[in-house]
Amino acid sequence: MKKKVVQQKSQHKWKKKIFGLILVVVLCFGSLLFMQMRYTHVLGLVSLQHQFVSQSQVEKPKIAFLFIARNRLPLEMVWDAFFRGGDNNFSIFVHPRPGFLLNEATTRSSYFLNRQVNNSIQIDWGEASMIEAERILLRHALGDPLNDRFVFLSDSCIPLYNFSYTYDYIMSTPTSFVDSFADTKDGRYNPKMDPVIPVYNWRKGSQWAVLIRKHAEVVVEDETVFPMFQKYCKKKPLPEFWRDQFIPADTSKVHNCIPDEHYVQTLLAQKGLEKELTRRSVTHTAWDISNSRDRERRGWHPVTYKYSDATPMLIKFIKEIDNIYYETEYRREWCTSKGKPSTCFLFARKFTRTSALRLLNMVSSYIYIYIS
DSSP states (O other), X not given: OHHHHHHHHHHHHHHHHHHHHHHHHHHHHHHHHHHHHHHXXXXXXXXXXXXXHHHHHHHOXXXXXXXXXXXSOTTHHHHHHHHTTOTTOEEEEEEOSTTOOOSTTTOSOGGGTTOBOTTOOOOOTTSTHHHHHHHHHHHXXXXXXXEEEEEEEETTOEESSOHHHHHHHHHTSSSEEOXXXXXXXXXXXXXXXXXXXXXXXXXXXXXXXXXXXXXXXXXXXXXXXXXXXXXXXXXXXXXXXXXXXXXXXXXXXXXXXXXXXXXXXXXXXXXXXXXXXXXXXXXXXXXXXXXOSSGXXXXXXXXXXXXXXXXXXXXXXXXXXXXXXXXXXXXXXXXXXXXXXXXXXXXXXXXXXXXXXXXXXXXXXXXXXXXX
C-alpha cells in the first residue's frame, strides 16, 4: 500500500515537471512570436517612413529658371554658385539665338550644359518676338510636371540671396509675382485692339515675372491676345530709321508699344486673374531717365551696372527696398513674405560680366549669394 502511494506521488511530480516544461516552452514560443511581430511592425514603419520621405523628396515642386539670352550666359559662374545649393529642386531652360549650343566650349558651368531650347527664334527688342520667346520657354518647362513656378530672367540678372531663401520666398505664396499696373499714358494702347482687348484691361509692367503653373498654362494656351499684340503692339520707329520711310507729320501720335511690357499683365487681366497675383516684380531694375540727350529715349532702357558700380553698398541698397510706389494707381505695394514685412527683390539687373565677377570675387562682401 505504501509502495503504491509512493508511485502516485512520483507520477504527480513528473506530471508537474512536464506541465512546467510545456508552460516554459509555450511562454518562450509566445515571446518569440511577439518579438517577431513587433520586429515586423517596426520594419514596416521604417519602410513606410522611408517610402514617404523618398516620395516627398521626389515630388517636391521645382522652380523653372527661364533665361532669355543673346548667346552665351556672361554671368554663368554667379548662377553656378547659386545653383549649388539647389538640391535638384530646380530646372533650367535657356533661349539663345537660333543654332547656339550650350556645350563645353560655350559654358563653364555644368548646370547650363545642353539647357538651350531646340526651337529658339531671333529676338528683336521691342517686338512681339520677345513674348514668343517667353512662350517657347514656358512650353518646354511645362513638360516637367514637377515645375511649379516659372521665373523669367535676362542674361544680365544676378541672384541677391542663396537658393534656399529664394525657393522659400517664391513658394511661400500661391500667387504669381507680376509687376502690373494700369497704363494711363497716351500712345501705348492702340484703339484697334478693341473690342478684343478693351482699354480697361490694358496693363503695363516688367516682363521679369514669376508665374505659378496655372498662369504659365494660360500664357502658352493663349490664342486671342497674342495675335493682337503681334498686329497692333509695335515700338515707335527711331528718327534715324525714318530716312527711308514716311515721316509722320506729328510723331507724338505714333503708338510706342513695347510688347513684353504689356503682354502677360494684360492677358491675366483679360482672364480675370488679377486677384491671383502679387502685383510687383521680384527683379530690381533701375531706369535711366537722365543720360539720354534725346527726350524720346529717356527711360527706354535700364541702367547697366559696370565694374566700378559693383559694390556691397549697391547690393545693400537694393536689398533694403521694402516697398514700391505705382503713380498711375496711387498705390504703394509694401513687400511681404510669409505674412511678414520683407525685402522686395530676389534678383537684380543689369550687370555686366566684369561687375558680377567682381561681386563674386568679393567673398566677404558677396555674402548674399550664400546666406539669407
